[in-house]
Amino acid sequence: MQIAKIILASHGTKGAIAAENHALDMANDYGASLHQLLVVPDFWKGMMGDDWLNNAVTQIRFGKYVENQLAAETAEEITRVEDMAKSRGIAYSHHITLGKPEECLIDACSSNSYDIAIIGSPRPKNVSGYRSRMKLDPLTRALNIRLLIIPYPKP
Amino acid sequence: MVYTKKHPALLIMGVLFLGVAFLTSSGALDGLHGFLHNKKYLGEVVGMGYAFGLIGVFVGAWHMWGSHEEGNLDYYLSTVAGAMFILLIAMLIRWYAAPLVAVISKSFGPVMGDKHIHKVLGLNYVVLGILAGIVVVNAFRIPHWAENGVRLSRLGLKTGVILLGTLYSFAELQQLGKLSVIMVGFFVLGSVGLVLMLGRMRNIPNSMCGVLSAGMGVCGVSATVAAAPVVQAKSVEIAYTIGTILLWGVGCMFLFPVVGHVLGLGHIQFGAWAGTGILNSAQVAGAALAYQPDGIETLKVAEIFNITRVLFLPIIVMWLAIWYVKREGEAASGKINVGKVVFEKFPVFVLGFILMFALSSTGAFAPPNHYKGKYFDNTKVKASKMLTDEQVGKLTAEADKLQRADRKEALARLLENKKIMSLEDDAAIRGLVNARIMSKANNKILKKAHKAVRHTAKMVKKFRQWITLLFAFGLTGLGMQITFSAIRQAGGQPLIIGGIVGTVKAVLSLLVILLFVSETI
Numbered sequence: 001m002q003i004a005k006i007i008l009a010s011h012g013t014k015g016a017i018a019a020e021n022h023a024l025d026m027a028n029d030y031g032a033s034l035h036q037l038l039v040v041p042d043f044w045k046g047m048m049g050d051d052w053l054n055n056a057v058t059q060i061r062f063g064k065y066v067e068n069q070l071a072a073e074t075a076e077e078i079t080r081v082e083d084m085a086k087s088r089g090i091a092y093s094h095h096i097t098l099g100k101p102e103e104c105l106i107d108a109c110s111s112n113s114y115d116i117a118i119i120g121s122p123r124p125k126n127v128s129g130y131r132s133r134m135k136l137d138p139l140t141r142a143l144n145i146r147l148l149i150i151p152y153p154k155p
Numbered sequence: 156m157v158y159t160k161k162h163p164a165l166l167i168m169g170v171l172f173l174g175v176a177f178l179t180s181s182g183a184l185d186g187l188h189g190f191l192h193n194k195k196y197l198g199e200v201v202g203m204g205y206a207f208g209l210i211g212v213f214v215g216a217w218h219m220w221g222s223h224e225e226g227n228l229d230y231y232l233s234t235v236a237g238a239m240f241i242l243l244i245a246m247l248i249r250w251y252a253a254p255l256v257a258v259i260s261k262s263f264g265p266v267m268g269d270k271h272i273h274k275v276l277g278l279n280y281v282v283l284g285i286l287a288g289i290v291v292v293n294a295f296r297i298p299h300w301a302e303n304g305v306r307l308s309r310l311g312l313k314t315g316v317i318l319l320g321t322l323y324s325f326a327e328l329q330q331l332g333k334l335s336v337i338m339v340g341f342f343v344l345g346s347v348g349l350v351l352m353l354g355r356m357r358n359i360p361n362s363m364c365g366v367l368s369a370g371m372g373v374c375g376v377s378a379t380v381a382a383a384p385v386v387q388a389k390s391v392e393i394a395y396t397i398g399t400i401l402l403w404g405v406g407c408m409f410l411f412p413v414v415g416h417v418l419g420l421g422h423i424q425f426g427a428w429a430g431t432g433i434l435n436s437a438q439v440a441g442a443a444l445a446y447q448p449d450g451i452e453t454l455k456v457a458e459i460f461n462i463t464r465v466l467f468l469p470i471i472v473m474w475l476a477i478w479y480v481k482r483e484g485e486a487a488s489g490k491i492n493v494g495k496v497v498f499e500k501f502p503v504f505v506l507g508f509i510l511m512f513a514l515s516s517t518g519a520f521a522p523p524n525h526y527k528g529k530y531f532d533n534t535k536v537k538a539s540k541m542l543t544d545e546q547v548g549k550l551t552a553e554a555d556k557l558q559r560a561d562r563k564e565a566l567a568r569l570l571e572n573k574k575i576m577s578l579e580d581d582a583a584i585r586g587l588v589n590a591r592i593m594s595k596a597n598n599k600i601l602k603k604a605h606k607a608v609r610h611t612a613k614m615v616k617k618f619r620q621w622i623t624l625l626f627a628f629g630l631t632g633l634g635m636q637i638t639f640s641a642i643r644q645a646g647g648q649p650l651i652i653g654g655i656v657g658t659v660k661a662v663l664s665l666l667v668i669l670l671f672v673s674e675t676i
Contacts, residue, residue, distance in 0.1 A: 046638030049376035
């Protein structure tokens with residue numbers, strides 16, 4: 001099996017970190033490059049909900065605040081994976097996008113020639129975090145490359 | 156950037172409005188209207204159908220074939236498509252879908268006393284409009300040509316509240332204001348305090364505690380939006396909090412009217428309860444209109460509570476800012492500018508409400524001789540408007556249901572004179588109607604007696620109509636901004652603490668209202 005380009009969909013959860021470690025090992029073993037796709041879930045678009053009492057200044061301030069928060073969180077994630085890749089001499093690139101995780105991964109895979117996509121497993125029910133999951137059914141139907149799902153790490 | 160989209164949707168909606176208006180005015184839809192029992196809306200269907208139809212056709216034609224250049228005109232006219240989209244959904248529901256639901260519901264017969272299932276569940280045009288909005292955004296997404304205008308729903312609601320100012324008397328505002336300040340003050344401060352206490356007990360971060368306490372205490376998502384940057388909430392904390400509040404708010408909007416009907420709450424009691432117990436201010440208005448779709452008394456009470464809550468918002472945000480800085484010390488960034496916080500968070504539309512109330516109090520919207528002499532001068536009231544002997548008999552038969560002295564006396568004077576004799580008696584009789592102590596038929600007689608001595612000025616009647624339409628428009632549009640993906644974020648500690656505090660607030664406020672709030676206002 002030839003693997004020259006790996007795409008990793010990760011966003012810092014435990015399951016994603018397991019996928020990151022596996023992707024880094026694989027890139028190392030095969031001498032492949034690693035592309036990280038970080039999806040900011042699109043539910044944030046509806047996070048102002050049905051607020052109608054605030055004036056525009058307050059709403060804009062909230063929007064900017066949330067945007068900055070998300071930007072800082074994604075930057076932290078990118079730097080973390082990039083540092084690990086650099087320390088192992090792996091060619092690394094990344095892409096941040098807003099949308100539904102599976103749609104973004106399908107888009108990324110169809111617009112570039114990756115050999116394999118690596119993702120983590122959904123977190124167990126009692127673990128907290130965003131409710132924004134990679135939907136496997138549409139993903140596996142549309143994906144044109146191999147997909148590797150790394151098991152959720154045991155506690 | 157050019158905002159206008161070259162799309163035929165607005166033109167089509169305009170033609171649809173015109174078509175409905177034409178078919179209605181020509182009598183072609185008489186059979187349908189007879190079946191739906193919606194004849195009270197016919198004037199509205201024709202008037203609004205032609206007016207909005209023409210606007211849709213003209214602006215729609217400009218959208219399609221006009222030349223669009225960047226600027227204010229392009230921006231403002233681009234919003235018409237979205238606004239018309241909300242309006243079309245809201246009006247089709249008001250004129251046709253809600254009456255159809257009522258017809259179907261009536262076919263099942265009464266389920267609670269003499270109430271049918273749609274009354275008990277509050278399935279009227281407002282709730283159905285919000286539901287339709289939620290379905291549109293979650294099942295189909297907002298069409299790209301409508302995105303810009305959907306935000307106008309907020310303007311619709313704020314305008315509705317401003318116009319609502321015309322409907323209060325000074326006495327009403329004084330009494331409702333006092334009641335709301337006491338209730339909201341106690342329950343807002345109580346819930347904020349309870350969340351902060353529970354947060355400390357459960358060892359959750361200060362930022363999460365701060366943003367959750369604002370949302371649970373004051374006015375739901377609006378308070379969360381205002382407080383999140385102040386307490387430097389993390390994104391996951393914001394998501395949890397807003398999800399929890401939306402879930403709770405939408406649930407309460409359906410649950411509160413059912414409980415209200417089961418307990419037989421009067422309009423003032425229900426308005427006060429919804430205004431205190433429901434977290435999200437949009438759903439307060441929704442629940443009030445769900446409870447009383449054909450009148451505005453419950454909405455009037457609920458909105459005074461909403462206004463009081465929003466006036467508390469700058470105070471709570473300031474409190475949380477000081478609390479956060481104290482607890483986080485150097486980790487908290489920046490100093491608190493009290494003046495800036497209050498100025499920025501002050502709800503300017505409340506000034507519009509006060510202005511309209513002031514204008515209404517001066518008699519600007521009623522002719523000078525509007526209420527003259529009808530209470531004590533029998534010659535001013537036509538004989539046909541006085542109570543008949545049969546009606547007197549019916550009221551007398553139920554007179555022993557009354558317990559309060561003022562109501563008993565007012566009713567006795569009404570029975571003796573066959574008309575209401577003073578302002579005080581009128582207030583007592585209106586309270587009696589709102590409390591729904593007598594049978595439906597007798598309440599109708601009492602309402603007629605009230606109308607015989609006091610009827611609403613034409614201009615105020617128009618305001619009343621516009622207020623209902625603006626709220627229907629605004630709430631349908633806000634429904635389009637409630638996404639399941641946002642609600643799904645409800646979870647973590649905010650869901651547990653929010654659940655506890657929300658339940659305590661709803662139950663305690665209901666008890667207080669049952670014990671202390673009567674229908675005299």
